[in-house]
Amino acid sequence: MNGARVEFRGLRRTFGTTVALDGLDLTVEPGELIALLGPSGCGKTTALRCVAGFESPDAGAVLVDEEDITRVPANRRDAGMVFQSYSLFPNLNARDNVAFGMRVRKVPAAKRHARAAELLDLVGLPSQGDRYPHQLSGGQQQRVALARALALEPRVLLLDEPLSALDAKVRVALREEIRRLQLSLGITTIFVTHDQEEALSIADHVAVLKDGRLEQSGAPAEVYDRPATPFVAEFVGTMNHLPGVLSGDEVEVVGQRLPVHGPKPGSADVDVLVRPETVLVTPAEDGEAVVITSSFRGASVRLRLRLGDGTEVLADLPGHDAVRLAPGDRAGVRLVERPVLVAARAAAPAEVVLAGD
Template sequence: MSTATTTASTTTTGATVEFRGLRRAFGPTTALDGLDLTINPGELLALLGPSGCGKTTALRILAGFETHDSGQVLVDGQDITQVPAHRRDAGMVFQSYSLFPHLTAADNVAFGLRMRGTGKAERRNRAQELLELVGLPQHAGRYPHQLSGGQQQRIALARALALQPRVLLLDEPLSALDAKVRLNLRDEIRRLQQELGITTLFVTHDQEEALSMADRVAVLRAGRLEQCAAPAELYSRPATAFVAEFVGTMSRIPCTRAGSSVELLGRTFPVDGELPADGELDVLVRPENVGLVSNDAGAAVVVGASFLGSATRITVRLSDGTEIKADLPTEAAAGLPVGGNADVTLPDRPVLVDRRTA
């Protein structure tokens, strides 16, 4: 995609979006259970979570495609509950592209302008500007079936931007694309979003997409907000065990209580956050924080190795059957063959503790 210079007519100003106590149920199923969330002007916020967590429902309510049972949706302080979808000043990009097959790329981009009664010459100029912005000016006369999936999604993005919306809504727009195209397009979407300064809500179930693209990531679970934070904070300081295990990889290691601390692997560790009041406990550890030292008398047995390039993920098993993953430099991992023994080490810092799962 080209890095075409954005003209003044393409630049937009982002709005503040607020969900206040948002609730929505579909029969006995609660999709949103009191969602409170603010998206700052010009921010790209990703809604992340498993299927059924309520992320798409929240986006569709903001777009005006769904109604909420209670609560408020505000854009720049105005409650838009009674504002119809076509007047909400929001552009939307769907997973399935949703281009009109009988219209050229340029006519697809200009469709919303035509519906607004914009003159033909202005529509043509605006469409050309946006096609240049998304790197496809030479495809103006092509029809959707003559475009690749990535090109179709760029056209869909240009169409969503044509009306200069204050809010851009992205509903898993990359999930139908192959891995290489998805990687390139997510970088370009992020570049455009920052260039335009448009407030963007991005729904995805792909944690890598969320962490690489968003200013902040809001993790939902069963209609409730678990945590909303910058990607680095979300990954390194998860507020709950659910966030810790949903975002990135975690190993669970059984531990025992030692007053306000816990004991595991022959050592005592302080606890990060609250220690559950009862029940058996696990410590949650990311693979990059696990050290392995080859030792013929070590308590852990190497049971697997996955080459990841500069790093190799080693899986070891303790005598109680617990499996722990460790990411080591590939050169160091070569000294830990499958079947060999090792000692497991953890850094000297507080650990995240959760009740043991069944």
């Protein structure tokens, strides 16, 4: 299969007063797997359905290899889609489910049966062709749905949260299988998910959406390590909020001055956003921080510490470094010397006064 180039140009879609897509501009390169990531209602599934032809945008265009397909009927688009709910035909066995699209296109029976058997083997179900959907596990049903989407050799593969209904272990195994197949076939793939771990582990590029707009697009490491906005920083991974004072292009936080990148709020009092793995912790009898909890996480240990001003901070340390620190111990805290994001200081929650107090 040859991957196609997919472009979203100024895509806008509204449902009544709700704006699902608000001028989305995004390009997916041939053979690339891109993950559309964001919270519920951010527009990621609407964008996918606009490529599939199940939604018509109010403005803008969808192009595949520079051809405008915005008004092309869904059944004439060279795209295969895998739905969250699998959508297998319960009265057809796995082989016939995979072959269904080929039967609609009047592919000769011998050829479509051979192709269906080939695809079931490709997705790891060579002996399940005679089984009906109710006789298959959730992971097996999803593999059949994937084989069905690939049967017509589409230029674009569309995956709408295909793993969300599966348990954690099966999800990991199947996402690795999807990535293996995508790489071996070289097919352009758009993968919709709200699971940031899933997006970072499977994609060549991650596009983070918020309120129908693109917040950031880039390689997984770039989006994680250099988030463009506080929203991206919060949504992709765990983030600490530490009080700081902004001065020009630097911020003072935990006794350090660090460079700032990204947008800056108008006030000097800010929250500094730092990841747990960039918090350095060392045992110190006169340290300003106290270890509250220590959670073993395999190769690392997550510490929760309370700073002198009462702020709590999470720190991820290699296991061999954290064994010297236990709840109640005092420690010194510093941050890795690198640019940080800042956001307007979050207002403290209002104090609740009970009647009679």
